[in-house]
Amino acid sequence: MLKLLYLAQRPSRGLIKLFNEDIVTMPRRRLPGFRRRIGVVFQEFRLVPHLSAFDNVALPLRVAGVEERDLETPVNEMLSWVGLGHRSTARPATLSGGEQQRVAIARAVIARPELLVADEPTGNVDPEMAKRLLHLFDSLNKLGTTVVVATHDLHLISRINRAEMLRLDRGQLLDPTGALRHPPRRTEM
Amino acid sequence: MKGGIRKFGAADRRLLPEGRLSGPMPWVIAIMMFLTVLAAAAGLGLGSAASSLDADLANRVTIQIVEPNPDLRQTQAAAVVRALRQQPGIERVRQIDASEMEELLEPWIGAGGLEADLPIPTMIDVDLQPETYERLGALKAKVAAAAPSARVDDNAQWLAPLAKLITSLKWLAAALVLLMIGATAATVVLAARASLDTHRSTIEVLHLMGATDLQVARLFQRRIALDALFGGIVGLVAASLVLLVIGNRVGALGSDLLGSAGLPPLSWLILFTLPVAGVLLAMLVARATILRALGRLL
Numbered sequence: 001m002l003k004l005l006y007l008a009q010r011p012s013r014g015l016i017k018l019f020n021e022d023i024v025t026m027p028r029r030r031l032p033g034f035r036r037r038i039g040v041v042f043q044e045f046r047l048v049p050h051l052s053a054f055d056n057v058a059l060p061l062r063v064a065g066v067e068e069r070d071l072e073t074p075v076n077e078m079l080s081w082v083g084l085g086h087r088s089t090a091r092p093a094t095l096s097g098g099e100q101q102r103v104a105i106a107r108a109v110i111a112r113p114e115l116l117v118a119d120e121p122t123g124n125v126d127p128e129m130a131k132r133l134l135h136l137f138d139s140l141n142k143l144g145t146t147v148v149v150a151t152h153d154l155h156l157i158s159r160i161n162r163a164e165m166l167r168l169d170r171g172q173l174l175d176p177t178g179a180l181r182h183p184p185r186r187t188e189m
Numbered sequence: 190m191k192g193g194i195r196k197f198g199a200a201d202r203r204l205l206p207e208g209r210l211s212g213p214m215p216w217v218i219a220i221m222m223f224l225t226v227l228a229a230a231a232g233l234g235l236g237s238a239a240s241s242l243d244a245d246l247a248n249r250v251t252i253q254i255v256e257p258n259p260d261l262r263q264t265q266a267a268a269v270v271r272a273l274r275q276q277p278g279i280e281r282v283r284q285i286d287a288s289e290m291e292e293l294l295e296p297w298i299g300a301g302g303l304e305a306d307l308p309i310p311t312m313i314d315v316d317l318q319p320e321t322y323e324r325l326g327a328l329k330a331k332v333a334a335a336a337p338s339a340r341v342d343d344n345a346q347w348l349a350p351l352a353k354l355i356t357s358l359k360w361l362a363a364a365l366v367l368l369m370i371g372a373t374a375a376t377v378v379l380a381a382r383a384s385l386d387t388h389r390s391t392i393e394v395l396h397l398m399g400a401t402d403l404q405v406a407r408l409f410q411r412r413i414a415l416d417a418l419f420g421g422i423v424g425l426v427a428a429s430l431v432l433l434v435i436g437n438r439v440g441a442l443g444s445d446l447l448g449s450a451g452l453p454p455l456s457w458l459i460l461f462t463l464p465v466a467g468v469l470l471a472m473l474v475a476r477a478t479i480l481r482a483l484g485r486l487l
Contacts, residue, residue, distance in 0.1 A: 006397065007397070008393075008397060028484075032396075032399045032400060032401045033399065034399075035396070035397060035398065035399035036398070036399030037399075040397060046390070046393075046394050048391050048394055059394070059395075059398055060398045060399070063395065063398045063399050063400045063404065064399065
């Protein structure tokens with residue numbers, strides 16, 4: 001489902017509306033423009049192995065055509081924010097799992113996407129960093145970004161009061177009305 | 190942020206790992222270019238030889254006065270020259286003098302000069318206007334009337350098989366050049382596909398970040414162009430050295446026919462443009478291959 005959301009796959013039938021447009025019937029040539037509006041944190045990070053942390057984070061900006069002189073400051077700031085300012089030249093292979101995840105998150109949010117899709121974004125980071133990342137997601141949401149987080153850590157997500165929580169089980173949306181966060185009261189007989 | 194800019198900058202060339210000499214492709218292209226330059230040089234040289242042969246033979250006949258009596262031979266030769274000079278449609282009449290005959294015959298009879306009693310035919314070169322050449326029979330009759338011992342040889346007729354062979358070899362060389370171009374294009378297709386497979390995960394990430402097919406294709410195009418340029422220059426340099434050595438050897442032979450197959454400056458210029466053409470071909474083929482393959486991805 002996340003892959004459908006960040007346009008890594010397209011459905012063979014059905015309807016998906018994204019940014020008020022039907023992406024199922026959308027011509028392929030329009031997809032890059034849509035993808036630039038989406039930030040993705042992949043569960044397996046998917047960092048480009050031969051690029052430094054800086055270049056990985058700068059990737060969405062370069063794809064969007066940002067000039068080199070304009071991307072250095074935001075990329076360095078973002079790396080510092082996720083606690084990796086001192087590791088900007090490190091290749092992914094030399095980073096720990098948690099560090100790679102933070103680079104992946106920095107890359108996903110650097111271009112201020114309209115939609116952020118994060119697959120288990122806090123799985124490899126310590127609790128303090130997880131809290132900071134959730135705070136980042138919350139801040140982005142307040143600035144207008146729609147944030148979709150897939151996680152098994154209900155406790156963590158529960159800390160954000162405004163977050164809608166939906167539960168998927170074997171491809172089925174079990175409580176589309178947000179009942180996970182607000183379970184119906186039991187009526188005593 | 191500027192949206193919609195289609196080119197990656199210099200920094201993004203690192204998106205595909207460098208190491209352009211790591212694979213076999215530059216060396217394969219170098220071999221292809223080496224063979225292409227040699228085949229093209231052969232074609233151009235043979236073309237030059239064919240033109241030279243045409244210019245030498247076109248509308249030209251040689252008249253031999255085959256008469257054992259030297260006085261009579263000389264009288265008949267003078268009569269033929271006189272008759273031809275009065276004839277319309279004749280461009281030039283030139284009797285080969287004794288010293289030139291000695292020079293021509295030197296490879297066979299040595300440098301000692303012609304013996305007085307050696308019955309060497311007197312030869313007369315005649316350049317005709319095309320319409321006169323087409324009516325060679327009338328000319329032969331005039332010559333026979335002036336000199337009964339005269340024999341008219343149509344140079345083109347004697348050398349026609351050689352001219353045909355040269356023309357055939359020229360077209361064979363052209364066909365080889367075309368085959369080489371096809372093989373080079375096929376090599377680039379295979380290299381582009383292999384490179385695409387190698388970097389598939391990076392390409393998927395780029396796509397998911399919103400990179401267009403053209404942006405991705407340009408990365409490969411640049412890389413393959415550099416490989417092709419390297420291969421092209423190596424192939425050209427190697428082939429040029431070979432051609433220079435062959436040229437020297439041919440020059441040492443002193444053969445007019447082989448010498449006429451030399452490469453004029455324009456031919457060298459054409460040969461030097463081949464690597465550039467190779468780079469353009471490689472870029473176009475790589476671009477088409479990559480775009481086609483990317484079009485099959487989401």
